[in-house]
Amino acid sequence: xxxxxxxxxxxxxxxxxxxxxxxxxxxxxxxxxxxxxxxxxxxxxxxxxxxxxxxxxxxxxxxxxxxxxxxxxxxxxxxxxxxxxxxxxxxxxxxxxxxxxxxxxxxxxxxxxxxxxxxxxxxxxxxxxxxxxxxxxxxxxxxxxxxxxxxxxxxxxxxxxxxxxxxxxxxxxxxxxxxxxxxxxxxxxxxxxxxxxxxxxxxxxxxxxxxxxxxxxxxxxxxxxxxxxxxxxxxxxxxxxxxxxxxxxxxxxxxxxxxxxxxxxxxxxxxxxxxxxxxxxxxxxx
Amino acid sequence: xxxxxxxxxxxxxxxxxxxxxxxxxxxxxxxxxxxxxxxxxxxxxxxxxxxxxxxxxxxxxxxxxxxxxxxxxxxxxxxxxxxxxxxxxxxxxxxxxxxxxxxxxxxxxxxxxxxxxxxxxxxxxxxxxxxxxxxxxxxxxxxxxxxxxxxxxxxxxxxxxxxxxxxxxxxxxxxxxxxxxxxxxxxxxxxxxxxxxxxxxxxxxxxxxxxxxxxxxxxxxxxxxxxxxxxxxxxxxxxxxxxxxxxxxxxxxxxxxxxxxxxxxxxxxxxxxxxxxxxxxxxxxxxxxxxxxxxxxxxxxxxxxxxxxxxxxxxxxxxxxxxxxxxxxxxxxxxxxxxxxxxxxxxxxxxxxxxxxxxxxxxxxxxxxxxxxxxxxxxxxxxxxxxxxxxxxxxxxxxxxxx
Ligand SMILES: Cc1cc2nc3c(=O)[nH]c(=O)nc-3n(C[C@H](O)[C@H](O)[C@H](O)COP(=O)(O)OP(=O)(O)OC[C@H]3O[C@@H](n4cnc5c(N)ncnc54)[C@H](O)[C@@H]3O)c2cc1C
Ligand code: SF4
Ligand code: SF4
Ligand code: FES
Numbered sequence: 001x002x003x004x005x006x007x008x009x010x011x012x013x014x015x016x017x018x019x020x021x022x023x024x025x026x027x028x029x030x031x032x033x034x035x036x037x038x039x040x041x042x043x044x045x046x047x048x049x050x051x052x053x054x055x056x057x058x059x060x061x062x063x064x065x066x067x068x069x070x071x072x073x074x075x076x077x078x079x080x081x082x083x084x085x086x087x088x089x090x091x092x093x094x095x096x097x098x099x100x101x102x103x104x105x106x107x108x109x110x111x112x113x114x115x116x117x118x119x120x121x122x123x124x125x126x127x128x129x130x131x132x133x134x135x136x137x138x139x140x141x142x143x144x145x146x147x148x149x150x151x152x153x154x155x156x157x158x159x160x161x162x163x164x165x166x167x168x169x170x171x172x173x174x175x176x177x178x179x180x181x182x183x184x185x186x187x188x189x190x191x192x193x194x195x196x197x198x199x200x201x202x203x204x205x206x207x208x209x210x211x212x213x214x215x216x217x218x219x220x221x222x223x224x225x226x227x228x229x230x231x232x233x234x235x236x237x238x239x240x241x242x243x244x245x246x247x248x249x250x251x252x253x254x255x256x257x258x259x260x261x262x263x264x265x266x267x268x269x270x271x272x273x274x275x276x277x278x279x280x281x282x283x284x285x286x
Numbered sequence: 287x288x289x290x291x292x293x294x295x296x297x298x299x300x301x302x303x304x305x306x307x308x309x310x311x312x313x314x315x316x317x318x319x320x321x322x323x324x325x326x327x328x329x330x331x332x333x334x335x336x337x338x339x340x341x342x343x344x345x346x347x348x349x350x351x352x353x354x355x356x357x358x359x360x361x362x363x364x365x366x367x368x369x370x371x372x373x374x375x376x377x378x379x380x381x382x383x384x385x386x387x388x389x390x391x392x393x394x395x396x397x398x399x400x401x402x403x404x405x406x407x408x409x410x411x412x413x414x415x416x417x418x419x420x421x422x423x424x425x426x427x428x429x430x431x432x433x434x435x436x437x438x439x440x441x442x443x444x445x446x447x448x449x450x451x452x453x454x455x456x457x458x459x460x461x462x463x464x465x466x467x468x469x470x471x472x473x474x475x476x477x478x479x480x481x482x483x484x485x486x487x488x489x490x491x492x493x494x495x496x497x498x499x500x501x502x503x504x505x506x507x508x509x510x511x512x513x514x515x516x517x518x519x520x521x522x523x524x525x526x527x528x529x530x531x532x533x534x535x536x537x538x539x540x541x542x543x544x545x546x547x548x549x550x551x552x553x554x555x556x557x558x559x560x561x562x563x564x565x566x567x568x569x570x571x572x573x574x575x576x577x578x579x580x581x582x583x584x585x586x587x588x589x590x591x592x593x594x595x596x597x598x599x600x601x602x603x604x605x606x607x608x609x610x611x612x613x614x615x616x617x618x619x620x621x622x623x624x625x626x627x628x629x630x631x632x633x634x635x636x637x638x639x640x641x642x643x644x645x646x647x648x649x650x651x652x653x654x655x656x657x658x659x660x661x662x663x664x665x666x667x668x669x670x671x672x673x674x675x676x677x678x679x680x681x682x683x684x685x686x687x688x689x
Contacts, residue, residue, distance in 0.1 A: 013461050015417050015612065019424040056422055057603050057610040086628025101424045247627050249600050254460040256598035257617065257624060259642070262650035283571045285638030 014252050017054050017103035018043075023077070025098055028164035029157070031084040032129065033093050034066060036077060037104060043076040045069050047136030048111035048243060048271045052251045053080065053092065054103030061088045062248045062266070064133035065107070068140060078104075081132040081164060108251040109270045112137055112215055112241065121149035121207035125226050127156045127198050127218025131164055133243050133270075134217050142175050149212075151175065152205050156183040156198025156218075160191050179206055198222065202229040209234045217243040224281060227274055237275035244270050244277075261286055332533035332541065333514040333525055337379060340512060342528045343502060344374040344474070347437060350524065351471045357409055358439035359402045364392050366402040368409065368441075377440050377476075379509075385482045385664065388673025397509050400482035401663050405445050405594035406438060410452060411616075413591075415462045417601060418612040427609065434469045440476040443493035444485075444661040446500060448594030454655025455597055462614065472520060477505035479544040481552050484664030486677060488549040489556045492661035495545055505541060513541050552662070556677050557684040559648070559658055565683040566649050573637065579679040580640035582672045587618025589643065589666035589674075595651070595659045598624070619643055644679060 024036035045051070045065050052060040067079035084093040096102060114137065122141060126134040141148050153172050157163040163182070173180035181201045183194035194201055199222060214235055216226050223242050230240055246258040246265040253267035261280035263269060280286045348354055359366050360376040366383065382396025390403070419427040449467075456463040478485070478494040487493030496503050501521035504512045513533050516522040533541075556562070569575050590596040600617040603610045617624060620639050625632035633639045651659025660676075667675050 013418065013428070014459070015461070016426055017424075054420075054424075056420060056424060057605045059601065059603050089628070103420070103424050247625050247632055252459060254456055254463075254597075255600065255614075255617075256455075256619075257600065259646070259650070261645075262653040264654075279570070284573070285633045285635055286570070286642075 015105070015250075017052070017105035020078075020102050020104045022096055022098055022100045022102060025096070028081060028166075029162045031093065032081060032162075032164050034079055034081045034164075035092075035096070035102075036079055037102065038075055038077050039104065040075050042071050042074075043069065043078065043107070045078070045107035046111035047114060047140055048133055049107040049109045050133070050251070050270065051078070051080065051104050051106030051108065052248075053082075053088075054105070055088050055091045055096075056103070058091050059088050060103075060249075060251075061092075062108070062251060064243075064270075066132040066135050068136050068143070081129070081135075083129040106251065108266055110268070112243075112271055113213070114140060117213045118147045119149065119211075121151070121212045123152045123154070123205055123207055123212060123214040125154045125198060125202070125214065125216040125218070127222045128158065128162065129164070130218030130222075130243070131155055131157075134215060135165065137215055138172055138175075141178075145176055149177070150207050151178040152207055153178065153180045154183070154198055154201040154205070155181075156185070156201075156222075158185045160184050160188045197225070199225045199229050202226065202233060205233065212239055214240045215243075216240065220245070227281070237278065238273060240274040241271050242274060242277070242281075244272060331515055332538055333530035334533040334537050335512055335514060335528075335530045336510040337375075337377075337512065339514075339528060339530060340504060341374050343514070343524055343530075344437070344439060346524050346527050347472055347474075347501075347520075350520070351435060351437065354435040354437045354471055356437055356439050357406070358441065359399070361392070365390060366392075366399055368402045368404045368406055368445075371439065374439060383482065385484050385668045386673075387484065387667050387675045388670055390668050398478075398480055398506060400478065400485060401442055401444070401665060403592055403665065403669055405592070405663070405665070406441055406449060407452065407594050407597070409436070410449065410466050411456065411460070411463050411597060411599070411614075413616045415614045416611060417462070417614045420610045420612065422608060422610075435471045436466075436469045438470060438473045440474055440504075442478060442663070443475055443496040444487045444663040445594050446473065446475055446496060447492040447661045448663070450499060451595045451651065451655055451657060451659055451661070452597055454657075472501045473499070475500040475503040475517075477503055477545075479505050479507065479541070479548060481548050482664060482668075484667040484675075485662060486552045486555040486664065487662035488552040490559060490658050490660050490662040492663075494548045494552070505544075507537060507540055507544070511537070513537055556662075556680045561684050562648055562680055563652075566645060569683060570641075570645065570649075575683075576637040576641045579682060580637045580674075582674050583620065583636060583640050583670075584672060585620050585622060585636050585639060586671060587621040588669050588671060589676075590618030590620055591616055592665040592669045594661060594663060594665070595647070619646070644676070648680075 018039050020037040020039040022035055023038045026034040028034055050062045050064045053063050054060045063080045063082055066081040070077040082089055082092050084090050124134050141151055181204055183198045183201055184191055187195045214230055216223050244265050246260055248258045248266050249255040251266045253264045258265040356371040358371050359368055360371055361378050378399050380397055382393045383399045384391045384393050457467055458464055475496050500517040502516055504514045507513055514525055514530055516525050598617045598619055599614045602613050602615055604613055619642050647660040648658055
């Protein structure tokens with residue numbers, strides 16, 4: 001136990017949040033909205049990290065960064081994409097319009113290992129709201145294009161209507177050396193892409209498997225199928241990264257409720273290398 | 287250091303030990319037959335006295351530290367709780383406890399009690415604690431509760447070790463825990479010479495004696511005969527000031543014999559920790575095993591709340607008079623709401639929650655804080671309304687389901 005007591009360990013209260021102003025709100029899909037939050041001061045946050053968003057009198061929810069942050073003239077502008085689920089997300093999506101305030105604290109979690117990905121091919125596999133935390137990677141690769149190899153982007157939703165960021169998907173496909181593959185679980189008029197699960201598209205990945213990293217986020221069942229398929233195609237365990245979701249109440253490793261095996265998902269994750277979690281991922285309810 | 291260990295007639299040697307609360311290495315003299323967590327870490331440097339002397343020791347300590355409050359075990363509604371004491375003589379000395387799986391009674395015959403239902407956790411991380419007060423306009427109204435100084439009086443070695451485990455998780459991270467932990471100015475430990483029926487501290491190296499992480503320790507040899515030892519320079523100073531007599535050979539011998547008896551009795555109650563850990567790794571996904579061992583559990587969470595190392599909390603917003611108070615509250619991993627989320631559940635089936643409790647103590651804490659997270663206090667066994675016995679689960683694990 002490497003704890004040094006009485007050593008100035010009591011610092012500021014980590015539960016204190018910042019007050020952010022909603023400056024824009026975009027409807028992405030039924031029940032999914034992107035919020036543009038503005039607040040004073042610089043705020044360093046990386047793709048794959050998340051914030052706790054607080055609604056007065058109700059509580060907090062962990063929400064991932066969904067675009068690269070902007071720092072300008074002494075303020076920060078962040079994007080968060082929220083899907084309506086229960087009490088807090090309902091209060092956000094229904095109650096929070098442009099001009100409203102919200103509490104925000106973070107950044108939390110480790111983020112995607114983008115430094116390690118430099119010089120290698122990148123595959124992104126996202127399902128549903130799981131696309132939100134992957135979007136900053138796409139934006140980052142676009143901005144720093146020469147640092148990375150080929151990029152394959154595999155995105156899926158239940159129906160074409162449920163797909164977030166529809167208005168900019170074409171732009172992803174137009175990034176240099178990038179292949180965009182879309183899928184919808186159900187057929188729909190005018191849908192020219194794959195019908196089925198997003199994980200089916202793993203067969204069509206066109207990257208150098210030996211020099212690759214894969215970033216996956218979506219429902220846990222989908223991530224398990226993705227891992228199986230990726231391993232089947234010869235990707236190494238160490239090159240597959242998953243962003244996990246657990247019930248989170250604090251975000252800072254003290255409430256204990258996000259435990260996944262011996263990991264605290266909020267602090268040790270949410271992004272895990274598959275090889276570090278293979279003992280747990282297949283155990284129901286671990 | 288020219289003397290030899292009284293009990294073992296063996297030479298003292300210089301050993302390096304890790305201090306429980308800081309993890310720092312420290313050199314101590316120890317009997318060459320013992321490991322660093324066992325008996326002779328303190329040179330068999332024992333003193334003898336009665337409860338009156340304990341009173342003197344406490345008073346001297348309070349004078350030395352100035353204005354400190356006492357916290358310890360005391361009788362409350364026919365059970366023993368951990369809480370603030372008016373005076374040192376609130377320590378129960380004329381009653382005994384009878385503990386069995388799902389059973390606790392106070393008896394007026396006897397004079398030893400084992401553990402309380404509430405542990406020092408109730409002080410360090412109160413069942414309900416304020417985290418933040420927020421105004422409707424999202425402004426934060428800080429409400430710090432002022433400085434305090436506290437002495438823990440008579441806590442058991444298992445509970446002392448539980449504090450070190452909690453330190454590993456919460457110290458420096460949880461504001462309420464850190465502040466309260468720092469308020470503890472001295473720790474007096476009561477060693478256990480006659481363990482209760484649900485205890486197994488020695489099997490997880492958490493007792494019944496203590497070798498570091500305390501200022502003064504005492505053990506109740508007989509009714510009003512206590513042997514004292516010190517574990518810090520503060521403790522040494524106070525014991526000397528109190529004018530305690532050196533223990534005689536007969537006391538030392540009786541003390542060590544009782545300790546040895548206690549250890550051998552408790553060690554046989556569960557399998558070796560290393561074996562348990564190996565079996566747990568193998569059984570992690572064995573659904574039918576976990577369903578079987580949890581078949582009597584109803585998921586009430588009592589075990590979590592009485593466990594001195596369980597630390598999980600939820601945060602609730604309570605709106606009052608135009609402010610939202612964010613309150614941290616204990617939350618048991620055995621309860622249904624623990625992993626519940628809108629549109630799903632991360633541990634819906636009860637066996638997965640019971641399994642988490644056991645895996646966390648024996649497999650996950652070692653990775654999180656470097657030591658097993660169960661201190662063998664037996665509280666979860668005593669206070670389970672259904673008498674679910676953690677030791678049965680552990681033993682079944684190693685015996686391969688034959689018991
Ligand atoms: C690291 C991480 C990143 C996430 N990123 C996003 C994102 O970018 N966009 C998005 O829409 N959703 C995201 N989620 C899921 C989102 O946090 C939940 O949908 C949300 O918390 C539901 O809260 P609620 O109040 O609506 O539901 P309720 O079930 O009524 O919630 C009550 C409380 O439970 C907790 N909770 C509920 N569901 C979850 C869950 N699935 N995961 C964790 N805690 C939960 C919250 O603390 C909430 O305050 C993320 C989850 C995690 C763990
Ligand atoms: S083991 Fe006993 S105390 Fe713990 S949740 Fe189950 S029934 Fe309750
Ligand atoms: S698991 Fe049971 S025996 Fe172990 S420390 Fe917790 S309450 Fe005590
Ligand atoms: S969310 Fe509280 S410990 Fe991870």
